[in-house]
Amino acid sequence: MDNQPTYYEPVQQEPAMPVTAAMPQVDYAARKKKADLLCYISLGLYAASIVSAIVTYVYSAFVNYETQNIIFKILSAFSSVAFEAAWVLVIVARAKFRENRFAKILLWVYIAMAITVAVILIAIIAYCVYTCATCHMPG
Amino acid sequence: MKIYIPELAWSPYGLLVLTSVAIGFAVAIYLMRKAGVTKHTILYTCILTSVFTVTNSVMGNMLISNDPRALGFSGLGAVVGMILGVLVSGLIIKDKPESVMASFIATAPLMYGLAKTGCLFGGCCHGKDYEGPFAIVYSGANGGSYFPAQIIDMVVFIAMFVINLILIRKIKNKIAAIYVILALLTVVRFLLEYLKYYHDGSLIASGQVSVLVAGAASIVLVTVWKFLLKVGKAPAAAGAQN
Numbered sequence: 001m002d003n004q005p006t007y008y009e010p011v012q013q014e015p016a017m018p019v020t021a022a023m024p025q026v027d028y029a030a031r032k033k034k035a036d037l038l039c040y041i042s043l044g045l046y047a048a049s050i051v052s053a054i055v056t057y058v059y060s061a062f063v064n065y066e067t068q069n070i071i072f073k074i075l076s077a078f079s080s081v082a083f084e085a086a087w088v089l090v091i092v093a094r095a096k097f098r099e100n101r102f103a104k105i106l107l108w109v110y111i112a113m114a115i116t117v118a119v120i121l122i123a124i125i126a127y128c129v130y131t132c133a134t135c136h137m138p139g
Numbered sequence: 140m141k142i143y144i145p146e147l148a149w150s151p152y153g154l155l156v157l158t159s160v161a162i163g164f165a166v167a168i169y170l171m172r173k174a175g176v177t178k179h180t181i182l183y184t185c186i187l188t189s190v191f192t193v194t195n196s197v198m199g200n201m202l203i204s205n206d207p208r209a210l211g212f213s214g215l216g217a218v219v220g221m222i223l224g225v226l227v228s229g230l231i232i233k234d235k236p237e238s239v240m241a242s243f244i245a246t247a248p249l250m251y252g253l254a255k256t257g258c259l260f261g262g263c264c265h266g267k268d269y270e271g272p273f274a275i276v277y278s279g280a281n282g283g284s285y286f287p288a289q290i291i292d293m294v295v296f297i298a299m300f301v302i303n304l305i306l307i308r309k310i311k312n313k314i315a316a317i318y319v320i321l322a323l324l325t326v327v328r329f330l331l332e333y334l335k336y337y338h339d340g341s342l343i344a345s346g347q348v349s350v351l352v353a354g355a356a357s358i359v360l361v362t363v364w365k366f367l368l369k370v371g372k373a374p375a376a377a378g379a380q381n
Contacts, residue, residue, distance in 0.1 A: 073202065076198060076201050076202070077198070080194050080195070080197075080198040083190070083194055084190060084191055084194055087186070087187060087190045088187065088227055088231070091183050091186065091187055091228070091231060092231050094183065095179075095183060095231055095232050096231075107186075111186070114190075125153070128149075129148070129149040132148055132149060
């Protein structure tokens with residue numbers, strides 16, 4: 001048997017490492033800049049998609065759309081792609097830069113706008129259904 | 140026995156389709172929660188998938204009708220949009236993407252099957268002329284007696300949903316389960332086309348070619364997505380590499 005001591009000698013505690021030396025430095029300013037850029041591009045694409053959709057509808061009122069089919073297809077496709085890209089970018093900003101307030105607010109603004117448009121559309125459809133159901137054509 | 144569909148003052152098609160999609164999303168959320176997907180992932184995936192589904196559905200309807208003022212929904216556009224939405228959100232969030240994808244792919248036939256109630260009451264996608272038992276009879280200007288193709292679609296796709304639930308539970312490799320489900324859905328949809336009024340009686344009609352193209356495109360999309368995300372290894376193989 002070895003003559004091992006049966007007691008534990010007090011262990012000298014090493015001084016704690018400074019947190020800044022062990023933790024990777026997070027450049028919050030750079031992260032904020034990236035997230036804000038994504039949000040601004042998203043906002044621009046969202047606005048462009050709405051403008052493009054309005055132009056498509058206004059244009060269709062003045063021009064025979066069947067003869068100008070390709071223009072309408074391009075405008076409609078651009079509206080859809082820009083709208084989807086706007087949502088994708090805001091979700092990227094929200095998922096990758098969770099601390100960014102602009103991304104959080106922008107996402108909830110988009111959601112509120114989508115809900116508002118859905119409610120307005122449902123109200124219009126309900127009004128049309130009610131009007132058709134109660135309409136009595138004379139004769 | 141015949142099934143009589145009354146002529147309605149307004150078409151419930153849109154309402155029934157949207158309700159079916161909402162039910163499908165609710166089931167997909169339940170499946171994702173059971174698979175341990177975080178709430179944030181579920182929220183962002185549902186937002187992106189909803190946006191892509193609705194936008195592509197409306198866009199698809201505009202392109203099919205060739206009218207920019209035609210506001211409606213296209214089923215094919217919705218399916219493509221849903222798959223794209225899940226693929227894109229998987230690439231962004233990367234939190235159990237194969238479980239998220241499996242939940243939505245498994246739920247897709249439920250949405251489609253329930254949405255067929257809209258077709259049943261709307262009178263679209265009906266079967267060939269038929270006078271036998273369970274014939275669907277429509278009154279009005281476009282009336283007639285038809286084979287109950289929409290009801291068969293509904294029953295088959297809801298049964299497919301149940302089979303899909305079993306498949307994603309039994310097959311440990313979720314990507315393999317997704318491939319099996321996509322292949323099964325393509326075959327089933329292909330066969331059901333024979334019952335539709337617009338099928339011209341040929342061996343492979345143009346509608347069936349579209350189904351095969353859509354099925355192949357879905358499999359290619361999932362394959363590309365799988366390689367981009369580097370997912371799809373069986374759990375044992377993945378564990379051995381770690």
